[in-house]
Every structure is written in structure tokens, then in C-alpha cells.
């Protein structure tokens with residue numbers, strides 16, 4: 001796990017060998033401890049170079065080991081032995097030095113990095129802090145403000161930035177181990193004390209209290225209830241105020257609290273879940289590692305509304321040539337202006353040239369003849385989409401893949417009008433498509449493995465987290481969202497206000513409450529969908545619209561709001577009031593209070609006080625309950641897929657792991673019991689009826705989430 005070799009007569013070369021990222025497993029720590037001791041005791045050795053196998057220095061502690069009892073040598077004394085040794089140790093950083101990997105390098109006396117290396121202390125993203133001295137050594141090296149920023153955000157930095165910040169001593173384009181050996185030879189005999197970061201003081205800083213207070217306020221604002229960023233600030237403060245040994249004690253103490261927290265478990269679950277969803281498989285045996293994606297060099301995008309523009313930007317930023325098509329000149333010009341603006345602003349921010357040469361704009365589908373793949377992003381209307389796909393089928397080369405950016409329509413119905421159903425998949429982006437990380441890849445029953453592989457891989461190229469989902473109304477994300485949204489409006493009927501519901505959900509950790517989200521995305525969108533799905537029609541009494549539709553409880557409040565022209569931010573009024581049309585700052589609207597009171601009176605609904613607990617439980621457990629049903633129906637491969645859809649597409653707080661992980665963490669028996677209670681109270685709300693899978697899991701003693709798949713009775717898995 002760590003190889004030892006003596007080179008150039010007097011240099012000991014220690015190589016970490018634990019592919020793929022040389023994580024510091026207990027075996028690696030043992031290997032490093034033994035080889036360092038050997039080098040320090042070998043009188044022939046005058047200096048040591050530490051590097052990693054396969055072009056990766058070290059990805060930090062082995063995250064898989066966090067779930068097990070600690071074994072093997074501890075990291076802190078191991079790094080201390082390197083720093084305290086009387087021979088210079090040089091870290092040769094290639095690929096990555098992250099977390100414990102960078103802390104190991106900070107314990108070395110010198111650091112040389114390859115120009116393409118990336119470094120950082122991302123522990124905060126795992127619900128932890130850099131507890132191998134990172135919070136104590138980094139501030140002593142870079143000063144407090146830089147250390148605070150790097151540790152609380154977990155941001156990766158380039159070798160060039162690391163050089164500027166003094167984190168590395170040299171950057172090379174050539175062989176990093178050779179450069180490190182050269183440096184090792186050149187420093188033999190120089191005093192080591194100034195290179196031992198633990199012995200230095202943090203650089204003086206005026207207004208220390210002010211800096212820490214501002215940092216604390218900032219992390220609290222940003223972190224939506226996450227504990228780790230707060231602990232990171234406290235640990236760095238210890239570096240500023242306490243001697244090193246006491247700072248280390250504080251670091252360990254804070255780490256102890258984080259390590260055993262549910263948040264750390266949730267964030268580490270997310271780390272592995274994010275990677276697991278890329279490993280898709282279909283019932284016919286096709287999967288990520290036996291299906292070859294096509295090489296996509298050119299793509300067409302039809303429709304330059306908000307979604308289409310974002311999709312064009314995402315494709316172009318991935319280096320793909322795009323033909324963007326609109327049917328009307330005015331819309332095309334508007335789209336061109338917006339897309340160009342986004343790309344130019346992005347390029348300016350990154351100090352590069354905007355890749356505008358990769359886009360062409362056209363008014364006819366004929367221009368899509370030769371592209372490798374088309375993504376349709378026209379209005380959410382089945383008949384319109386079918387017309388577009390029938391035309392594409394005629395126009396495009398036989399081999400062109402055809403994708404639809406529908407947010408919930410039947411992909412198979414769309415495929416059926418083409419001459420190539422196996423080459424049709426759904427690629428459901430989330431607005432704004434160039435910002436949001438989620439891509440649902442919708443596998444129709446006739447989508448080929450090659451088409452799924454291509455869409456998944458294209459998503460990855462665009463920097464998305466691609467999740468394969470089955471073809472059902474709303475797919476995974478929007479199907480589940482329906483229960484969540486329904487609960488939120490039912491709560492309004494029963495006595496809550498939009499701001500009360502939103503506050504409870506934001507305190508739970510959602511980026512935005514459900515009513516603010518509605519106002520942001522436009523309330524008219526759902527209104528149109530409800531009209532086209534037959535929920536609103538000529539038979540609905542306009543003055544006294546029914547509260548039961550299609551055999552279940554229905555809340556007409558959103559429709560009544562839309563009829564008043566309250567469509568959200570775009571009209572300056574929705575569930576909230578805005579300064580003007582397009583305004584962003586939501587203010588509670590007394591008119592809405594009156595509107596809700598009148599509504600309750602008119603329908604004879606008694607208004608009651610609704611607790612924060614009820615808001616969260618009804619919205620969040622209803623969401624998870626639908627998730628169990630999604631699993632039972634075979635529309636998602638596992639709970640991880642559902643959770644990543646929610647974390648990356650719906651603003652679900654990552655430190656709560658996703659709705660399914662949250663249900664597991666709350667305890668499945670408790671979730672079942674609360675759903676049973678709410679269903680008893682509201683027998684006309686079917687989505688509160690506990691799903692059969694939830695009952696089975698509870699009956700089986702609530703097995704860990706990783707084992708849930710064994711309890712799914714789906715006979716018709718779509719994935």
C-alpha cells in the first residue's frame with residue numbers, strides 16, 4: 001500500500017498504491033508509517049519524496065472506512081512524524097491532493113505540484129472538517145481569510161492558485177516526481193524548522209473578531225442548517241487563538257461531533273449515491289459498462305424558449321457544435337441574443353473566449369439533417385411534440401438520435417410517430433438548464449441500450465448528474481413533486497399561509513419554499529398542465545369549483561389565483577407580492593390572507609393552527625411515500641436514484657441525503673405511523689396512504705437503505 005525505493009543514492013521514494021485515488025485506508029496509513037520510519041532510520045537516506053501511483057497523489061481518507069470502527073495507525077501522528085523528522089520530505093503532487101491527501105502534503109516540508117493538479121480540503125462537503133491538522137496548518141501557511149474560504153467551501157484549487165497562495169513551492173509541466181527529487185536534493189542540509197507549519201504562528205490579522213463573525217454569518221446564511229461549515233469556522237478560529245496542540249484538540253473535538261452526526265452520514269451517502277447513479281442498467285441486461293455510447297459531435301436543439309436556450313449553452317460548453325432552430329424569426333433573434341449573452345458573460349468570468357463559433361441558428365428543421373442528435377424543447381404539448389418528431393423522422397439522417405426534453409409526457413407515444421423508436425429517449429433538463437445539474441434520462445420501453453448510454457454519457461459531458469428513470473407521467477421528479485405540491489395547498493385550505501409553509505420547508509433546509517418556487521417558475525405552467533390533463537374543464541363551476549376531481553381531493557386555489565392574473569414573479573403577484581413584474585423579492589401579501597379566509601368561509605373549511613412539524617411531515621413524508629411507489633413500479637433503479645434527482649434537481653438539502661435517505665434516517669416505522677395518522681385524518685388524499693413497499697420494509701425490520709432493492713416486488717422494472 002506504500003512502496004519504498006531508494007533512488008539517486010540518497011533519496012527515499014515512497015509511493016502510495018491504492019487505486020483509483022490512493023485513499024488513505026488503514027493499510028495505506030500502515031504503509032506510510034512503516035516506510036517513513038524506514039527512511040528516517042536509513043543513514044544513507046538524506047531526503048524523502050512522497051508521491052502517488054497512477055498519476056494521483058491522494059484523494060484523502062478512505063470514506064468507506066468512516067462507517068467502520070477505526071483500525072490501523074491514525075493519520076494525525078503519522079503526519080506529525082513526517083513533519084517532525086530530521087530529513088526533508090517533499091510531496092510530489094500529481095492529479096489530486098484532497099482532504100487528508102492535502103493534509104499529508106502540508107505535513108511535508110516542501111510541495112511540488114504538476115500544473116494540472118487540483119488541491120483542496122473538501123471535507124465540509126462530506127459533513128466533516130479537515131481533522132488531520134488541516135484546520136491548524138493551512139491558516140498558518142496561507143493566513144486566516146484564505147484558509148477560512150477554502151475550508152468552509154471545500155473548493156478545489158488549481159496548481160497555479162496553490163502556488164499564488166503559497167500552498168505549493170513549485171509548479172512543473174514536466175515529471176513531478178523528478179522535479180520533487182530535484183528539490184529534495186537542493187534542500188538537503190537546510191534548516192527544517194521554518195518548514196514545519198505546526199510550529200509557526202498564524203499571520204497577524206487586524207480585526208480578528210470581525211473576520212470570524214463575518215465568516216460565521218456567511219456560512220450560516222449559505223448552509224441552510226448544515227453543521228459542518230459552522231464547525232469549520234470554529235476550528236480555524238482555534239488556529240488563530242490557541243497554540244497548535246490545543247488547536248488540534250479543538251479540531252478533534254469538533255470532528256468527533258460531526259463524525260457521529262446524521263448530517264455526515266447523509267452527505268457521505270450522497271457522495272456514493274452520486275457515483276452509483278451513473279452505473280445504470282436495464283432489465284435486458286444492458287448496463288453502463290457493456291453499452292457503448294455514440295460519439296456526439298453535432299447536435300440540434302428545437303425551441304429557443306428558456307429551456308432550449310439553457311440546453312444550447314450546456315451543449316456548446318461541452319464542445320459540441322449546435323444548430324439551434326426556432327420557427328419564428330422574432331423568437332429566433334431573441335434566443336440568439338440570450339444564448340450569446342449567457343456564453344459571453346460566462347467566458348468573461350472565466351477569462352476565455354466565448355465559443356460562439358460552435359452555434360448556428362436556423363428557421364427550419366431541414367438544417368438538422370446531418371446532426372448526430374436532436375433535443376426537442378418545444379412547448380409541453382403532446383400533439384405539438386408528435387408533429388415535431390414526425391417531421392424530424394422525415395428530415396434527419398436515419399441514424400440521428402432523437403431526444404425530447406419533456407418534463408413528464410409519454411416518451412413512448414412520442415417515439416411511436418418516428419421511424420426509429422429505439423433511437424428515441426427523454427432528456428429531461430431542469431431550468432435553468434445551463435445551471436441545474438440534474439438530467440433525467442427517460443428510458444422508453446423501446447429505447448435501445450445505445451441510446452440510453454449516449455444520453456447518459458452526453459449528460460456527463462455537460463457536467464450533469466444523469467439519472468436513468470422510467471417512462472411514467474412526470475417520470476421520477478415531477479411525479480413525486482405532485483404529492484408534495486398537493487399537500488402544500490391542502491395545508492393552505494386548512495389554515496396555513498404560504499409564508500408559514502415556506503418558512504417551515506426552508507428551515508428544514510430546502511433552498512426555497514414550495515410557494516416561492518411556484519412564483520419563480522410561473523404558476524401558469526401548472527395551470528396549463530392541469531387544463532390539458534382534464535382536471536380543469538368546461539364542466540367545472542367557475543364560481544364554486546369542486547374540491548373533488550377524478551375521484552380524489554383537489555384544491556382549486558392555484559387555479560383561482562391564476563384566473564386573477566397572479567402568475568408569480570412574471571406578473572409581479574403570485575402567492576407573494578413583488579415590487580414589479582419580474583421582481584425577485586417576495587413579500588407576504590395581505591390580499592392573499594383575505595383571499596384564503598374568504599375561500600375557507602365559502603367552502604365551510606374550519607381554519608386551524610398548523611404546526612411546523614405537520615407542514616414538514618405532510619409535505620416530506622408524502623414525497624417519500626410516492627418515492628416508495630416509484631420504486632415499487634420499477635421507475636427508478638433504487639433509492640439512490642430518487643435521492644439524487646431531488647438533491648440535484650429540486651433543491652433538497654444535501655445534508656439530509658434525499659427524501660428516501662431522510663425517511664430511513666427518521667425511521668421507517670415512524671414514517672409509516674405518521675402517514676397512517678395523516679391518511680386517517682384525510683382519507684380523500686390517496687398519496688397519504690402508506691405504500692406497500694414501505695409497509696414491507698417496516699415488516700422486515702427496516703433494513704438499511706442499501707438493501708431496499710431486495711424488497712421491491714416490481715415485476716415490470718423499467719430500469
Ligand SMILES: CC(C)(COP(=O)(O)OP(=O)(O)OC[C@H]1O[C@@H](n2cnc3c(N)ncnc32)[C@H](O)[C@@H]1OP(=O)(O)O)[C@@H](O)C(=O)NCCC(=O)NCCSC(=O)C[C@@H](O)CCCCCCCCCCCCC(=O)O
Pocket residue numbers: 020021023059060061062063064075096098099100101103122123126128129130131132134252253255256257259272275276
Ligand atoms: C478524487 C476525485 C476528485 C476523483 O474524481 P473522479 O471523477 O475522477 O472519479 P470518481 O469520483 O468517480 O472516483 C473514483 C472512485 O474512487 C472512489 N473514491 C474517490 N475518493 C475516495 C475516497 N476519499 N475514499 C474512498 N473512495 C473514494 C469513488 O467512490 C469511486 O469509486 P467507484 O467504486 O464508484 O469507482 C473524487 O472522487 C473526489 O472528490 N473524492 C473525494 C475526495 C474527498 O472528499 N476527500 C476527503 C476525504 S475525508 C478526509 O480526508 C478526512 C481527513 O481530513 C482526515 C480525517 C482524520 C480522521 C480523524 C478521525 C477522528 C475521529 C474523531 C473521533 C473523535 C472521538 C472523540 O472525540 O473522542
